[in-house]
Amino acid sequence: MKNYTGLEIAIIGMAGRFPGANDIEGFWENLRNGVESVEFLSREELVKNGENPELIDHPAYVPASAHVRGKEYFDADFFGYLPAEARLMDPQMRLFHEICWTALEDAGYNPYESGNKIGLFSGGASNANWEVGAILANREEMVDDFSAFNLRNINFLSSHISYLLDLSGPSITCNTACSTSLVAIQRACMSLLLRECNMALAGGVFISTRPQVGYIHQDGMIHSADGHCRAFDAAASGTIIGDGAGVVVLKKLDEAIKDGDHIYAIIKGSAINNDGSRKIGYTAPSVDGQSKVIMKAIQMAKVDPSTIGYVEAHGTGTKLGDPVEIAGLTRAFNTEKKQFCAIGSVKSNIGHLDTAAGVAGLIKAVLSLQHGQLVPSLHYQQPNPEIDFANSPFYVNTTLRPWERNGHPRRAGVSSFGIGGTNVHVVLEEAPVREAGSEGRSHQLLLLSGKTPGALERNAARVSAYLQQDTTTSLNDIAYTQQVGREAFQYRRMLVCRNRSEALALLDTPGWLSAGSHYISDKRTVGVAFLFPGQGSQYSGMCQGLYEEEPHFRSTVDECLSIVQRRCGKDLRPVLFGADTRIDQTEYTQPCLFIIEYSLARLLMSWGVQPSMMIGHSIGEYVAACVSGVFSLSDALYLVVKRGECMQAAPTGKMLSVSLDREGLLALCGVDICLAAVNGPSSGVLSGRESSIAALKLQLESSGHVCRELRTSHGFHSHLMDEVLPAFRDCFRVLPSIHPPCLYFKCDG
Missing domain, CATH: 3.40.366.10 (Malonyl-Coenzyme A Acyl Carrier Protein, domain 2)
Known part of the structure; x- marks a missing residue:
């Protein structure tokens, strides 16, 4: 730990749902392949989705949408909600339940195990349409008014999940507009350093309940004129609002290393501030405010800005916002070195995720650090004329390229700026080299479980897919995580294997799962x-x-x-x-x-x-x-x-195991033969002198009874x-x- 300040926070788990990607792995594939996950809808699709035909014909109408597929679905039974409660719950809250659970599993922690004081820091967007609709949907009071209010109101996002998952650390829901989720992460870091918790979930969610339709572009506003976000480009005209959710699991670095956690990356430093009133308007960005928050984060990280090789910018692609952001970054870096630091914006891939925008950018930067690759920022051809990249430390990265270390660990900055002036910046560093674990035992025990037989089957399929995909993680580590980092549900199966091949052979054997699965009716009463x-x-x-x-x-x-x-x-x-x-x-x-x-x-x-x-x-x-x-x-x-x-x-003497009930066994007893034990309803043991037991054995066998002489030297219990x-x-x-x-x-x- 000699290369660290003691203030570092490890990112040990992640989960997310984004346009075009239902998990982190899919998100990374889209990023590295330069995929834009904005959909452009035909007139027929728009009409089918309920859009007004007259609006579609408006000259400024843009038929673009960036949404999360399957956002209308929720496994209410898994989380213990009644169907009536799930129908009233804000969709943002539903989705955030799922990714918090996924992130904890990714980190290898079961929230119900004692010993962890886990905090939850999150935020989502207010949704008046949903609240009104939920009130109308509950006119028959299938759910009591007070409970219904808590379910439809996004302010109860964190506390609902903390209650459900038994998280006993701080539970805070915040809203700073576009910077909400990165603010939540920064607050979680501070809480960990203050020892208010020893682990934290942090992130944000934004889900639109509007049908999948387009929007009307207005000059000077945030929505793009053509449905593309062209961050830092001369043709930039704004961004597109998208759905999404992301969460990270955090722990102090020294504790994560001690506990053997998988570390994606390190948060070296972070800072938060507000612009105040020294700018042209409430919604306008501020060079001064942004530069100060970046400098503060770099100071906390105790790193030279020239060692930062990438910045994930707020990058909304607006004519005013982009030049202000580059000016603030240039002032904060305060170096004569030119164009050594790549810059990009995930909004060019998935749009602006509002209250989930910051965590989306953070996850992108973390994945780049993990994989050692800089991914392309899309739709950039020539710079905004108000940005002088040639005389700044920055260049827009437009291709997939290796991320060289250049004599120091890979480092990145992530910015998120909220309407109203709440700014946050985080400095990241790649994870330390992980020490090789022990090889473990010659055989490993893999545990599987699910809440239903179908869930058990799907979980077994996921383990099989993972074993085929990831050939570097030791089977020993995988088995350990399955044992201690997963909640044990009612339907269970196990397998013993020496290597991946044996595990896959069993997992892929037809009928293997159902033939040996067990149902535990109430795990709280099960003892050993x-x-x-x-x-x-x-x-x-x-x-x-x-x-x-x-x-x-x-x-x-x-x-x-x-x-x-x-x-x-x-x-x-x-x-x-x-x-x-x-x-x-x-x-x-x-x-x-x-x-x-x-x-x-x-x-x-x-x-x-x-x-x-x-x-x-x-x-x-x-x-x-x-x-x-x-x-x-x-x-x-x-x-x-x-x-x-x-x-x-x-x-x-000798002892004889006989397949008879107690009465039958007693009938065989005499002077030289005793009833030694009753092992079951139709099984027991007789004991006595050798000659007597030998004669009895012949008698029983000749009459068709099953018996067996035990391996003993004496006639015990006689x-x-x-x-x-x-x-x-x-x-x-x-x-x-x-x-x-x-x-x-x-x-x-």
Whole structure:
């Protein structure tokens, strides 16, 4: 962090919907390919959309529109809104719900997980038409008046989403006209630096509820004469108003690096001011106001202006605004160097997004930094005669070109100026080089979920598409994000894979998803139970692969082996991991099983899998008791070793698993055969002398019953164990008093 001031803010997540692009990836493709996302409508389309034919024939009518497709749709059920509530909600609020969720997923954070105090800073445009329409639509009061008021009023934008997503940081809705969304981002940066929150969502939205039609051009006003925004060009006549929404997820840089977050770019400095009254009119721009806010941002960033290689300008393409902006930038940079800094305006691609304009420009600049490319600003041929680019630090970039570093990190400035004089400027820097993460385990667990079976299927398809598209991100990182950075919905599926090929093969297998998906009816009541088995489950080399690959498991096993060696004088390592037949002698079976089960439990708990209850059978009861705090590890191992030694000295016997109900099992019991355990409605275990169990096994098999001899050295849980009780009871006398556990556990057997 030696190259940073400590005031840097990391951009760790982004989401947006813009004309011609329903996501950030599509937006970038349009930018780098020089796509103009303004649509020009035919007369037939205009009439179909409800435009007045007489208006279409007006000589100043421009049949251009820049709108977001699908803006009328909203997944109300996903966010828990009733259909009646969704119908009344301002469309800007609907869309902003969706991109806030998408941005948090992009950042890899689940808002419902504790530990994050997330702020929300946003803004949208007032919409009198929608408010009146919503009032009329609710005449039958399907929604109570007060709730309806909150839903249709854009002033409640931030607080609605903060409530829904359980965001406990500051929740602020602002409006500074065209600079709203960049002001929201600047305010979020200040809030992070003041520790009012440790993460923040910030951005803005503008959605027009008018049909997709054109407009009447008026000289001297903001609307373009031909539907094109020609920023800084001699033929510029204004811009076109477009729909859009964008949001970024912010965190202090040092914390983002520590947490291993993906960083798109860094906000090095930012500033906000107002023109005041020293200009020709309320709506006019000011060279003085703009230059001061840019200088303040550069001062906070502590960078030389000559190292800034690109400026995303406000760039509305007006004859007055463009020259004022270049004059303000030139004064702020205050350098003799000429034409080293590219300049452009996203408004030439998508129009002016009003309250979402600033965040659109910021996202464009961030993507340019990330990809190391300067994208073309469209429709520029010759400069506005009032702009002297030759004697300024700037040139309009009109082609896609590599962004060279020239001995310093790539840096960019982003400006947004609101009608009324609220100016904001942000200085960006490319992200630091990310240190390579660990390779992770040989196998990865990918988790998938959805609120419906269809949503689960679509999410699986998205993961499949991502795995095919992005071949650089490690599978380890992808699996981690899917586990901790996603909300777990009711419909779930998982897969275990070693590499991308295995994951894709499973994801693309027909019927794989539906065959193994699970439905969790109420996730709030779902707990985890640890079940610890008894003897019969042991085998040579138990969990040897896990011991070799998992450091936590290995250290726990080693600790247990050391305790047994020190306290009981037994070396269990060759029995546990060697080809040692003593593994089936109860003197060794019991402590070896305990060690493996205890170490597995501790490994799962180290991964965050905490049991809400534990169930143990036979030797497994001791593991459950130890994990829950009844015994210390040392005392539990001592008891288990002594239990095994006592039982080893008892008469030998056998155990038989039989597929019968309790009554059927009891009918088979006698002097030499006992009912050892009832495992289920039609399954149990009988125990007794070897000869008696062998004879019973032949009898049952000849009559067609399913039975299986267990891998044990003695007839446990039978009368054969009675003689070991006095000696085993004496072992407890050397132990300290036993206190009840804090964690409930249940024993079986």
